[in-house]
Structures are given as C-alpha cells and as structure tokens.
Amino acid sequence: MSRCLVIINPVSGGGAARRYVMELEWKLSTLFDTIEVKFTAGDGDATRFAREATEAGFNAVFCMGGDGTVSETVNGIAQGGFNTNFGFIPVGTVNDMARALNIPRRPLEAIRALSHDNIRSIDIGHCNDRYFCNNVAAGVIPKVVEEVSPKEKQILGPLAYFLRAGQALFTTKDYTYHIVTEDHDFVCKSPLVLALLTNVVSSFERFMPSASVDDGYMRIIIFKEYFIMDILSVLPLIMSGSIYNSRYATILKVQQARIELLSDVENFPTNIDGDKGPCMPLDMKVLPGVLRVYAPTKK
Numbered sequence: 546m547s548r549c550l551v552i553i554n555p556v557s558g559g560g561a562a563r564r565y566v567m568e569l570e571w572k573l574s575t576l577f578d579t580i581e582v583k584f585t586a587g588d589g590d591a592t593r594f595a596r597e598a599t600e601a602g603f604n605a606v607f608c609m610g611g612d613g614t615v616s617e618t619v620n621g622i623a624q625g626g627f628n629t630n631f632g633f634i635p636v637g638t639v640n641d642m643a644r645a646l647n648i649p650r651r652p653l654e655a656i657r658a659l660s661h662d663n664i665r666s667i668d669i670g671h672c673n674d675r676y677f678c679n680n681v682a683a684g685v686i687p688k689v690v691e692e693v694s695p696k697e698k699q700i701l702g703p704l705a706y707f708l709r710a711g712q713a714l715f716t717t718k719d720y721t722y723h724i725v726t727e728d729h730d731f732v733c734k735s736p737l738v739l740a741l742l743t744n745v746v747s748s749f750e751r752f753m754p755s756a757s758v759d760d761g762y763m764r765i766i767i768f769k770e771y772f773i774m775d776i777l778s779v780l781p782l783i784m785s786g787s788i789y790n791s792r793y794a795t796i797l798k799v800q801q802a803r804i805e806l807l808s809d810v811e812n813f814p815t816n817i818d819g820d821k822g823p824c825m826p827l828d829m830k831v832l833p834g835v836l837r838v839y840a841p842t843k844k
C-alpha cells in the first residue's frame with residue numbers, strides 16, 4: 546500500500562497554499578493509496594514531519610510552500626536517510642527551486658504535472674549540520690534577506706528583496722575569507738560569497754547557466770571587491786547569464802569547500818536557502834543525486 550505525506554505551510558505566499566489543498570489531495574489520491582496532510586505551525590515543523598514520515602517508510606513526502614518550506618522539508622528527508630521521494634507545489638514569493646527544476650510556478654499547473662513518470666535525482670548540499678538545495682550565502686545577501694518582512698514580501702513579491710538590496714549597497718563592506726576546496730587554497734576579500742547548487746539565485750534564472758541540479762558540483766561565486774560600486778554594470782551581466790565570464794566574480798566549480806572568515810565580525814550574517822544560516826566557518830560538500838524529486842525530466 547503506497548503512502549504519502551503532504552506538508553502545508555499555511556502562511557507561505559501570503560496564505561496562498563490553503564486554496565490548493567483540495568486539488569492537491571485529489572491529484573495525489575490518483576497516485577497513492579493513502580494521503581496524510583499536516584499543516585506547519587512554525588519553524589522546524591516541516592523538517593520534523595518530513596523526517597518522521599521518511600523514517601516511517603512513507604513512499605513520498607510533498608510540501609506546499611515557498612523556498613523556506615521546501616528547504617525545511619528536504620532537511621527532514623535528509624535526516625531520515627533520503628529514503629522517500631520528494632515533491633513540492635511552489636506558492637512562495639520567489640520559488641527559486643521551482644525555477645531550477647522547471648516546475649510550473651502556477652500551483653494548479655504544478656499539481657496537474659505530478660506524475661510517477663516525472664521523477665529525477667538531484668544533488669543536495671551539506672553545510673555544517675544542515676542540508677541545502679539551492680544556496681548558502683555569506684555577506685550582503687544574508688543581511689538583505691533577513692531584513693525583508695513577511696508584509697513586504699506579500700505586497701511587493703521579489704521586488705521587496707531588490708529594494709532592500711539597494712539600501713544594502715550603501716552600508717556594505719568587504720570581508721576577508723580563507724577558502725579551501727579540493728583544488729584551491731587562498732585568502733580573498735569580498736562583499737559576498739555564494740555557494741550555489743543550481744542555475745538560479747533570487748529569481749535570476751540565468752544567473753549560472755552552466756550549472757544544473759544534477760551535475761554533482763556546486764559553484765563558489767566570489768564577488769570582487771568593487772562589484773558593489775559597479776552594480777549598474779553587474780545587474781545586466783547577472784540577468785543575461787554572463788556574470789561567470791566577467792571581471793566582477795571568481796567562480797570555482799567544486800565538490801567541497803571550507804569558507805573561513807578572517808575578518809573580526811560579530812554575528813556575521815550567513816544564509817541557507819533563504820533562511821538564517823549557520824555560524825562561520827562553513828564546511829560544505831555536494832551529495833550527488835541523493836534526492837528523488839517529482840519534476841519534469843531535464844530539458
């Protein structure tokens with residue numbers, strides 16, 4: 546008998562998830578014998594629900610929410626040993642994972658597209674004691690993300706992040722890092738270092754066109770000291786997918802990395818899949834193809 550769990554974040558995307566519960570349940574009833582539905586009440590619930598279901602042998606765990614809910618659910622599945630399939634319906638503000646996996650960003654379309662024929666294996670990252678499916682950031686972006694309120698997201702959508710980023714440009718500074726990978730060992734200064742598993746960051750779908758969710762690598766993107774000053778030149782490069790080829794960033798394609806902060810900063814901001822991240826140093830590695838996801842096969 547096949548079983549699946551559905552985890553709903555009732556506040557994601559300004560409460561959008563509630564509207565699609567019936568449709569999702571109906572669709573899943575055509576794919577599984579039994580369906581259990583759980584609503585999150587706050588931080589950590591999605592992880593706990595997903596871990597318990599994975600350990601209990603559920604065939605699949607689905608979630609409906611934004612990137613935060615997706616990441617929390619993936620952490621639960623990872624803690625349970627990755628022994629279940631994963632699916633999600635994007636109803637958040639940015640929905641980077643849906644963009645990276647070509648999952649429709651209209652919830653009803655994403656629900657209709659769920660099929661046992663559309664499952665693929667993707668890489669997951671491990672950072673200190675957590676897992677990530679898209680990125681870990683240190684520097685400017687974490688500060689910006691932390692400062693965006695749910696109300697701003699609801700009203701402005703992804704624009705809320707851009708407006709905050711604009712403010713951050715005037716307050717940010719460079720930090721000194723020691724970066725060690727399987728192929729590199731160096732010290733550098735940067736306002737922003739990103740570890741990225743997919744091609745998408747903050748809704749920029751062409752950010753890293755050479756990256757894919759299942760290539761077994763992450764990209765470490767070290768923005769150069771002057772990129773903030775030249776932001777008007779940098780933005781078109783980010784939007785057109787050519788930042789990797791520019792003088793504004795150094796890009797390393799690696800399977801593991803240790804990023805240590807040499808600057809003396811208290812409460813240094815890091816971010817993991819859009820949520821508050823771990824303390825420095827960051828010890829990261831790619832776990833290739835460990836998560837089976839309901840998503841259209843590669844284009």
Ligand SMILES: Nc1ncnc2c1ncn2[C@@H]1O[C@H](COP(=O)(O)OP(=O)(O)OP(=O)(O)O)[C@@H](O)[C@H]1O
Pocket residue numbers: 554555556557558559585586587588589610611612613614615636637638639640698819
């Ligand atoms: N019932 C709840 N009430 C309030 N907060 C909740 C509840 N359930 C989960 N959360 C919180 O919601 C956050 C995750 O939200 P999520 O990222 O999925 O949606 P979003 O913020 O609308 O989307 P995006 O990340 O794309 O901006 C987590 O921080 C979690 O603690």
